[in-house]
Amino acid sequence: MTDTRRMLAEMADPLFAELGASATFERDWSRVEELGLPQLLLPEAEGGFGGNWEDALVVFRLAGFHALSLPLPEAIIATRADAGSEEHFLIGAFMRTAQIAGALDAALGLSVSYVNERQQFGRQLGKFQAVQQSLASFACEAAAANCAAVGAAQALDRGDARFEVAAAKLRANRAVGIGATVAHQVHGAIGFTHEYPLHHLTRSLWKWRSDFGNDSHWSAVLGEAVIAQGADAFWPALVERTDRAA
Amino acid sequence: MQTFVTEAIEWPESAPALRRKVRDLVDAHGEKDPVRRANCWTKADPEFSRKLGEAGLLGMTWPKEYGGHEMSQLERYVVIEELLAAGAPVGAHWIADRQSGPLLLRLGNEELKRRWVPGMARGEIFACIGLSEPNSGSDLASVRTSARRDGDEWVINGQKVWTTGAHVAHMMIALVRSEAGSERQAGLSQFVIPMDAPGVTVKPIIDLTGAHEFNEVFFEDVRLPASALLGEEGNGWKQATAELSLERSGPERYLSSMVLFLELVRYAGKHPDPAVTQLVGRLAAEAWTLRLMSASVAAKLARREDPALEATIVKDLGNSYEHAIPELVQACVEMDMASKDALAAVTGYLLQVSPSFSLRGGTREILKGIIARGLGLR
Numbered sequence: 128m129t130d131t132r133r134m135l136a137e138m139a140d141p142l143f144a145e146l147g148a149s150a151t152f153e154r155d156w157s158r159v160e161e162l163g164l165p166q167l168l169l170p171e172a173e174g175g176f177g178g179n180w181e182d183a184l185v186v187f188r189l190a191g192f193h194a195l196s197l198p199l200p201e202a203i204i205a206t207r208a209d210a211g212s213e214e215h216f217l218i219g220a221f222m223r224t225a226q227i228a229g230a231l232d233a234a235l236g237l238s239v240s241y242v243n244e245r246q247q248f249g250r251q252l253g254k255f256q257a258v259q260q261s262l263a264s265f266a267c268e269a270a271a272a273n274c275a276a277v278g279a280a281q282a283l284d285r286g287d288a289r290f291e292v293a294a295a296k297l298r299a300n301r302a303v304g305i306g307a308t309v310a311h312q313v314h315g316a317i318g319f320t321h322e323y324p325l326h327h328l329t330r331s332l333w334k335w336r337s338d339f340g341n342d343s344h345w346s347a348v349l350g351e352a353v354i355a356q357g358a359d360a361f362w363p364a365l366v367e368r369t370d371r372a373a
Numbered sequence: 374m375q376t377f378v379t380e381a382i383e384w385p386e387s388a389p390a391l392r393r394k395v396r397d398l399v400d401a402h403g404e405k406d407p408v409r410r411a412n413c414w415t416k417a418d419p420e421f422s423r424k425l426g427e428a429g430l431l432g433m434t435w436p437k438e439y440g441g442h443e444m445s446q447l448e449r450y451v452v453i454e455e456l457l458a459a460g461a462p463v464g465a466h467w468i469a470d471r472q473s474g475p476l477l478l479r480l481g482n483e484e485l486k487r488r489w490v491p492g493m494a495r496g497e498i499f500a501c502i503g504l505s506e507p508n509s510g511s512d513l514a515s516v517r518t519s520a521r522r523d524g525d526e527w528v529i530n531g532q533k534v535w536t537t538g539a540h541v542a543h544m545m546i547a548l549v550r551s552e553a554g555s556e557r558q559a560g561l562s563q564f565v566i567p568m569d570a571p572g573v574t575v576k577p578i579i580d581l582t583g584a585h586e587f588n589e590v591f592f593e594d595v596r597l598p599a600s601a602l603l604g605e606e607g608n609g610w611k612q613a614t615a616e617l618s619l620e621r622s623g624p625e626r627y628l629s630s631m632v633l634f635l636e637l638v639r640y641a642g643k644h645p646d647p648a649v650t651q652l653v654g655r656l657a658a659e660a661w662t663l664r665l666m667s668a669s670v671a672a673k674l675a676r677r678e679d680p681a682l683e684a685t686i687v688k689d690l691g692n693s694y695e696h697a698i699p700e701l702v703q704a705c706v707e708m709d710m711a712s713k714d715a716l717a718a719v720t721g722y723l724l725q726v727s728p729s730f731s732l733r734g735g736t737r738e739i740l741k742g743i744i745a746r747g748l749g750l751r
């Protein structure tokens with residue numbers, strides 16, 4: 128991780144953790160504005176932070192992780208494209224991918240802590256093999272969503288990222304299903320209550336899965352592109368996208 | 374909690390040239406039959422392996438002194454992902470190049486290295502791995518095959534099973550119990566056993582497709598010199614499990630069904646159908662993600678970090694993916710499974726071999742246990 132990204136994380140993490148799901152625009156927006164976060168992607172000459180998409184990933188991911196109830200990610204992408212444009216839809220999909228990745232990691236962490244504390248049948252839930260296997264599947268999905276988000280951010284920084292963002296949003300959408308299901312399953316009934324924080328994460332995950340392109344949207348977009356390119360071109364084109372950056 | 378951290382991968386500048394070299398070689402000497410190109414890292418073609426050796430594409434990261442080419446881990450990664458994506462028959466040298474050669478170079482004495490490694494880099498010496506035994510599949514700590522000291526020699530007795538490629542291999546690196554009466558992980562050692570040593574017998578196990586990939590290997594008073602001990606006596610468990618984590622993350626863990634995916638794309642081009650188009654998109658997204666994850670583990674290995682948890686995650690997701698493809702294709706496309714059509718033939722073949730995907734290199738349940746430990750649940 129670069130110094131800029133580490134610095135961003137050190138700045139955003141405690142603030143987002145403090146504000147979290149109880150933040151209100153009226154009361155708390157000035158806090159993120161003071162840090163210059165809404166201008167993250169604007170060039171320094173325009174009074175911005177001069178960050179790139181991998182920097183934005185750090186902020187989006189943490190906003191998802193802490194279930195931040197402020198439209199900060201939306202404000203950040205608004206500096207790059209007008210709502211309704213094709214570009215805005217694409218970077219919006221990336222933004223949601225990164226938030227999904229963060230929220231999945233948070234839900235996984237919450238689930239692991241819970242099963243390590245909660246006792247049933249005379250031992251910790253986490254000691255039951257069935258519970259371990261479910262959480263291992265969840266961990267795999269969270270890892271895939273996080274890697275996909277990183278891959279998409281890197282592609283955006285390289286240039287044309289239509290393939291990568293489509294693939295990443297689709298992959299993250301798929302991870303939501305298993306992640307949210309396992310998180311609620313291992314929590315039992317408490318996870319379904321308003322007082323317990325899990326729903327801040329899972330209700331966002333379910334919403335974000337539909338935002339900026341659902342599964343069938345992106346699988347059709349990707350499928351059409353791959354088919355138009357032809358079977359023999361699939362692999363060479365896939366690897367050329369990263370080779371060129373070398 | 375973050376289980377998998379990926380950073381930008383510095384792909385080698387030589388990547389495009391290496392890819393071209395592999396593609397030319399596969400065009401000239403590779404396998405043409407789509408069924409034979411699926412699951413290609415189990416297809417042994419010694420002639421093809423020798424061609425790769427001649428082209429300098431085996432033992433790529435090994436020291437020149439032992440016939441290697443002193444290239445980077447990621448250059449090797451580029452070559453193996455090209456070979457697998459093209460469905461090249463790499464099975465003969467696969468284990469030697471991936472595991473046994475590196476293991477010998479890391480832990481072997483001079484005599485072992487000189488005897489085996491240069492031939493591996495030429496694509497002339499092939500290896501197999503003696504881990505599983507009857508009643509000891511994933512539970513390797515229960516191996517019973519024994520090594521007993523007799524003067525300057527070791528005497529091996531016992532049996533290995535599910536040994537991939539033992540019938541084409543020239544040597545085996547076996548995990549055996551070298552301390553009589555020891556229990557579980559203790560008292561195990563690794564030995565290098567020439568497959569033509571007196572007392573070694575190989576018996577084929579024919580799989581449900583009629584193919585011969587696995588074997589039973591019997592050892593009856595096989596006498597080995599003291600120098601056949603690999604690494605440290607009694608340290609075999611640690612050595613063998615470290616080797617397994619190297620085995621788990623490679624691109625072979627998600628590319629076994631790549632040929633079928635490509636046949637599906639070909640089919641979709643001729644028979645436009647929204648459901649098939651969406652399946653292509655979904656599988657392409659997964660392939661892209663898995664490539665990123667697998668390469669990210671390779672980059673960590675190249676930096677000498679230990680990505681054991683990440684490697685296990687890649688294997689689990691990769692196996693699920695390659696296992697799912699034939700079933701998803703069959704569910705989506707109307708086909709006559711008895712036809713000679715490429716799509717049906719490859720689907721039929723992969724349906725039959727895919728149960729092995731989540732067995733080789735540790736069953737899914739064992740992998741999930743390792744991931745659970747990584748999460749702090751065990």
